[in-house]
Amino acid sequence: MSITVKYPQYKLDLVKEKEHFPYSLLLLADETINAINKYVYDSDVYVLKEQEKELAVFCLYQIDKDTMELKNIAVSNELQGKGIGSVLIKEIISIAKSTGYNHLIVGTADCGVDQIRFYERNGFVKYGIKKNFFLENYDEPIVENGVQLRDMVMLEMFI
Numbered sequence: 001m002s003i004t005v006k007y008p009q010y011k012l013d014l015v016k017e018k019e020h021f022p023y024s025l026l027l028l029a030d031e032t033i034n035a036i037n038k039y040v041y042d043s044d045v046y047v048l049k050e051q052e053k054e055l056a057v058f059c060l061y062q063i064d065k066d067t068m069e070l071k072n073i074a075v076s077n078e079l080q081g082k083g084i085g086s087v088l089i090k091e092i093i094s095i096a097k098s099t100g101y102n103h104l105i106v107g108t109a110d111c112g113v114d115q116i117r118f119y120e121r122n123g124f125v126k127y128g129i130k131k132n133f134f135l136e137n138y139d140e141p142i143v144e145n146g147v148q149l150r151d152m153v154m155l156e157m158f159i
Contacts, residue, residue: 012055014091017045025057028074031142039071046095048088056084058092063105068096070106089122093159102159107152109134111145116153124155 025047026036039061048056058073070092075084096104106124108115116126134142134149142149 013049015047015049017047021045022047022054022057025054025074025076026059026072028077029072031138032140035138036072043071044095046091048084055079056088058088060092060095062101066101067103067105068099068101070104073106085118086122093123093157097159104157104159105154106156107133107154109142109144109149110151110153111147111149112153113145116155119155124157126153127156128154130154 021036021040023033023036026040027033030036040059043059043061045057045059047054054076056073056075056079059071061069061071063069073085073088073092075088092104096102104124105127106119107130108119110129120126130152132150133152138149
């Protein structure tokens with residue numbers, strides 16, 4: 001499946017990937033390949049490309065017949081802050097609706113202020129906390145913004 005994404009200055013293709021996963025991009029949003037491998041093979045993985053250059057990625061994981069979880073979304077460093085992430089959220093909503101889902105969820109570190117703000121700007125609202133998620137699911141401590149990650153904030157959107 002390939003979708004042409006409209007974005008000023010670019011003709012971008014969103015491709016559903018089944019085998020070649022862009023770990024260099026996925027690692028921008030998740031700390032280890034081991035953690036990524038826990039969900040990537042059971043997810044629908046979409047890669048945003050310009051010709052053959054991989055620019056962004058997201059992984060959608062089915063929770064149940066109504067709910068899809070955004071497990072990973074990452075934009076290449078050179079394109080961060082240019083609105084690509086928000087364009088991808090619109091595509092994610094479109095994909096979810098067209099495949100019969102009406103509920104999207106996503107989790108991020110409780111100290112990830114920029115990530116939480118990004119999701120809220122794009123229509124998600126906080127609904128819960130997964131206590132000790134990062135302590136229980138990663139072998140090594142993860143530090144972000146000078147703080148060791150501990151809890152995961154969960155956000156949702158009904159579409």
